Amino acid sequence: MRPDTPAAHTTEAERLLRTAAQYPGDREPLYLQAAAHLELADDRPGATALYDALLTGEPANPHLIRALKAANLWEYGHEAEARAIIEGVRRAKPADATAWETTAETLEAHDELEAAESTLTEAATLLVTSPEDLPHATRSLLTTRHRIRRMLALPHDTWDDLADRLHTAAVPLDELHDPKRLWSLGSSDPAELQAEITRLRSELGTYRTALSRPFPVAVLHWPERELDELLAAYPELEAEYPTYRAHLTDIEASLRELAQAGTPNLGIVRATLPSYEAFAASESTHPSNPDLLPQYATTLAARGRALSWPPPRTAPCWCGSNHTYGECHGRPDHR
Numbered sequence: 001m002r003p004d005t006p007a008a009h010t011t012e013a014e015r016l017l018r019t020a021a022q023y024p025g026d027r028e029p030l031y032l033q034a035a036a037h038l039e040l041a042d043d044r045p046g047a048t049a050l051y052d053a054l055l056t057g058e059p060a061n062p063h064l065i066r067a068l069k070a071a072n073l074w075e076y077g078h079e080a081e082a083r084a085i086i087e088g089v090r091r092a093k094p095a096d097a098t099a100w101e102t103t104a105e106t107l108e109a110h111d112e113l114e115a116a117e118s119t120l121t122e123a124a125t126l127l128v129t130s131p132e133d134l135p136h137a138t139r140s141l142l143t144t145r146h147r148i149r150r151m152l153a154l155p156h157d158t159w160d161d162l163a164d165r166l167h168t169a170a171v172p173l174d175e176l177h178d179p180k181r182l183w184s185l186g187s188s189d190p191a192e193l194q195a196e197i198t199r200l201r202s203e204l205g206t207y208r209t210a211l212s213r214p215f216p217v218a219v220l221h222w223p224e225r226e227l228d229e230l231l232a233a234y235p236e237l238e239a240e241y242p243t244y245r246a247h248l249t250d251i252e253a254s255l256r257e258l259a260q261a262g263t264p265n266l267g268i269v270r271a272t273l274p275s276y277e278a279f280a281a282s283e284s285t286h287p288s289n290p291d292l293l294p295q296y297a298t299t300l301a302a303r304g305r306a307l308s309w310p311p312p313r314t315a316p317c318w319c320g321s322n323h324t325y326g327e328c329h330g331r332p333d334h335r
Contacts, residue, residue, distance in 0.1 A: 029304030063094035133312035267306030
């Protein structure tokens with residue numbers, strides 16, 4: 001059962017922190033989850049302390065952590081510090097759409113719609129270089145921008161049109177983001193209430209798959225050095241990984257097969273030998289057991305370590321080469 005009381009959220013945060021101590025390689029996503037639970041428990045200073053602890057190291061996504069810290073600070077009276085952090089995030093021009101969107105939503109939450117809109121427009125200018133193969137986070141940013149511009153009664157521009165084209169639900173974005181919808185929630189007319197229920201169901205339908213599957217169907221990727229160390233320590237696994245090149249080919253082939261079968265939310269998780277051995281110990285299983293490999297992949301994905309597949313064709317290939325995905329494993333004829 002998910003936590004639904006402040007005490008339960010505090011307990012869940014403590015559990016996540018204990019897990020982070022056991023698995024240092026997963027510290028960042030576990031700390032972020034713990035901070036979110038502390039915010040829900042109204043322990044906002046405690047959440048800030050976790051954000052600060054992450055920022056004292058070398059986090060993978062410092063801009064998102066700063067954006068989350070700013071949102072949290074503003075909620076318990078530290079507006080000036082939050083504003084300073086938000087300005088710092090904007091000046092840094094992060095390549096991560098989620099950091100931009102979090103920053104804009106913080107401004108929106110405090111009725112600064114114009115500032116939120118300008119933040120998202122700046123982000124779109126930086127991140128939307130091509131309408132093709134946009135990552136999910138960038139699509140979400142465009143949808144949020146569309147909603148805020150609708151609240152400001154601004155006319156559609158090129159990015160609003162793109163957000164409309166990317167939206168696949170039955171109810172169009174203009175209707176979903178209509179400010180007048182709020183009025184219908186207080187209506188006593190059954191027909192108006194039923195129409196609003198239909199709109200809300202359509203809006204939630206976009207996220208239904210993600211909500212029903214909290215982490216991707218993930219495939220393990222062993223970097224070449226890690227794979228060499230794995231096979232040197234556990235030669236029994238050579239049947240699973242005959243060569244590094246075959247390993248990479250199998251990853252792409254498996255994911256394409258899953259995609260063709262209609263499996264949503266696919267991802268790749270990067271494996272390391274120390275993490276794998278720690279996982280095997282936690283499962284009271286020897287690392288040479290091949291049945292452990294898919295369980296390890298699922299556990300990494302559940303901790304937020306999965307990279308979405310397929311990446312944009314112009315993004316670096318997931319294999320770590322110096323080529324884009326479209327030039328490497330994303331080629332239709334790749335073998």
